[in-house]
Amino acid sequence: MDVDWQGDLDRWLAPFVAALRHKTRARMCPLYVAGLIGPGDRKSVQPMAARAGEVGYDQLHHFVAAGVWDSAPLEAVLLKEADGLVGDEAGFLVIDDTAQPKKGRHSVGVAPQYASSLGKTANCQSLVSVTLASREVPVMVGLRLFLPESWTDDPERMARAGVPKDRHNALTKPEIAIEEIDRVIASGARFGCVLADAGYGSSGPFRQALSERGLMWAVGLSRRQTVYPADVDLIFPVAKTGKPRKYHIPNQPPVSAEALLATAKWQKVSWRRGTKGRLTCLFAARRVRVADGHKHRMLDNRMQCMPGDEVWLVGERRSTGEQKYYVSNLPTDTSIKTLAATIKARWVCEQAHQQLKEELGLDHFEGRSWTGLHRHALMTMIAYAFLQSRRLKAAGRKKKSLGPPATTKLAGHKASDPRPLHATSTPTMSPL
Template identity: 55%
Template sequence: MSGGLPDLDIWLEPFLAAVGHKKRRLWAPLYLRGLLGPSERKSLQPMAASLGLSGHDQLQHFVASPAWDDAPLWQVLAEQADRLVGGSRAALVIDDTALPKKGSLSVGVERQYCGQLGKRANCQALVSLTLASAEVPVPIGLRLFLPEDWVDDPERCAAAGVPEDEVVARSKGAIALTELDRLTTARVRFGLVLADAGYGASAAFRAGLSERGLTWAVGIPRNQKVYDADVQLVPPGGRKRRPVPDREPEDAEAVLANQSWRRVTWRQGSKGPLAARFAATRIRVGDGAVWANNRHLPGDEVWLVGEWRSSGERKYYLSNLPPRTSLRALAAAIKARWVCEQAHQQLKQELGLGHFEGRFWTGLHRHALMTCIAFAWLQHLRLAGQRPTGSGKNAGLGSGTATIAEPASSAPSYHGAAAHRPDHANPMPALQAQAQTTA
């Protein structure tokens, strides 16, 4: 035990081996202790003060220096996360999180939607990937989204230290797929990919998941065009040469309006059962080639799922889970996405993800990396049945120190799901086994 952080140095050994350089092996654990310590704000000066340092220059050099490559640390984080929660029952949750910022000099800052504030505001947006199982999340990817105004201004990007090969227009979905490929190369195991409508609305994103042989469930807007599953392509009339659908596409909302909605409990929460009304049917998504008036040909057959919440709000989803998947299994898979929001909140509130005050690309990403490593260590402690020093149910590592919330008493799992590996990406027999009736 060292500095009130039990076994941290031992747990960090693979990370320190990847860091290599002697001075970085010294400052990496100190930076983590600053994030995990009692300082209310996790920017450099408060962390240095809490560590008893005479100044913060060395911490700043460690986190901001572009002279060393932190990719090996992201690799070790992926390996440790896989060891903690990876496997056939795990889900990989793709989302994004916003960091409110003042001014216009911080890399990637732009007026855009900020979920933390619930409105458009000056902020940085990070695409996030979180590995989760049994409601235990471990963030393993945080990558800055560059708004169009930044991409169109190479000088501004250069001033903020953005690497030249990153100064390209890329959607959040494209960034997520690149990060997913990195995790695949790292052999991170999961059985399902989840994302909200910000990603699921993109046909290119869904196609990217399917092309990688992945099982997925994603949110969509209510006006997503879909066809009946038995739609047929027929010879065209008039001068048209390409076959056309024998019926018109409809909005997802309209298709499910006539379906039977059933109350489904997907798991037991800490305050009782979590339930809502759901409906589901097999459809073909209108995301093929354009055939007339911006209407698209039918694409793959998938599930269309609707959720009718107690507030009256309705949400819509697509999933390529197998045809015999039960409604309860569909609901449990879709609702497993919420755990990434808990992880984002704890990264910000407990570990200071948004407290970094530097303006540069390297510093932001390295600070994000260190918060993820700190988060993974706390999950390691929790899963090992340990509590940081202190006493009581919510004891931390000292007053004001980071802790990770306990999961709900009964978490959903994907029993028997096939593990995703680079050479082995099968559907989830877990859910097939559960599914005895078609919703």
């Protein structure tokens, strides 16, 4: 380990410390972040304070859980630093969620709920994550707790956990994600495309909110989602009896995404090199209109959603037999290889989740409050961004002896990024 990493950390943290605008907090912040990065398996407050030797448990706990200070200025600095590291018009903003298994029921937001990262229902906290990424390098910039109904329906429980008043109304994960995306946009951070799994992409309002903001997106979709072929026409049938129809209706019935691609042409596509060679899967893509428009009552008295905007429907068949479906508003001339590479770029957030937990103790916080959980999560993201900055510097030094940088294209944007860092396996998050 580089013996001078702590000196580098102090210099790198200077803008964060300045944003705290308080002498004691300015001392606690570097100690907390250094405790997350440094040695030791457990990254909760008590063992970090014991290892530091410079500060007591009470002081460090007060800083993260009870001190009166605003996280927003530090979050703004984190976004600025992340943009400097990986911001790129050809990059990605990845939306996902990560689960933190918990025992008991008193930690804020903990409840039996489905955890996509665990693939099952578990007693856990679930946080919506936002990751800025380019060149296969992720920097996480947002972690926001999702509150299930068992919490939002219990005002006393919310008050005991210190949940802010403006968070007492129930919000879905896609709604939390849109709030976070707006925060990233307002910061000026650069990215070219929003990525998300089917937990978000299957929400019509989520996709529509992205489009309303003028964003490009490629998101997962339920195989059961009904879609129309792109050439569907809206007709105005003449009623034989009764009142004349007021609205146009589709001239074709919708079918599931799975059924529409079942007869499509599937082809083997390789999107990047992994540790064991090129990564390939079978993909198929067709232009469709998702059935997520306004609802009309049909002649047989069924309620049917009208066609939405024209988009790409993409299917993936994995070697395991598993099939996945996606939808994207990338341009009509986008190649299937670019569609596949864009969809698969979401993997970097899973890498970030793993490293934040295994290396930096994201899930080690033992407090129960809303404030403490979010401040601890913010400190882990700051620590992670610092380590990524060192990794990029080290990779930059190595690249000086290489030839001209490779470039790629996404959605009409020219990529200005240098040669990929080949982050195809989970790297160590030591301070290099």
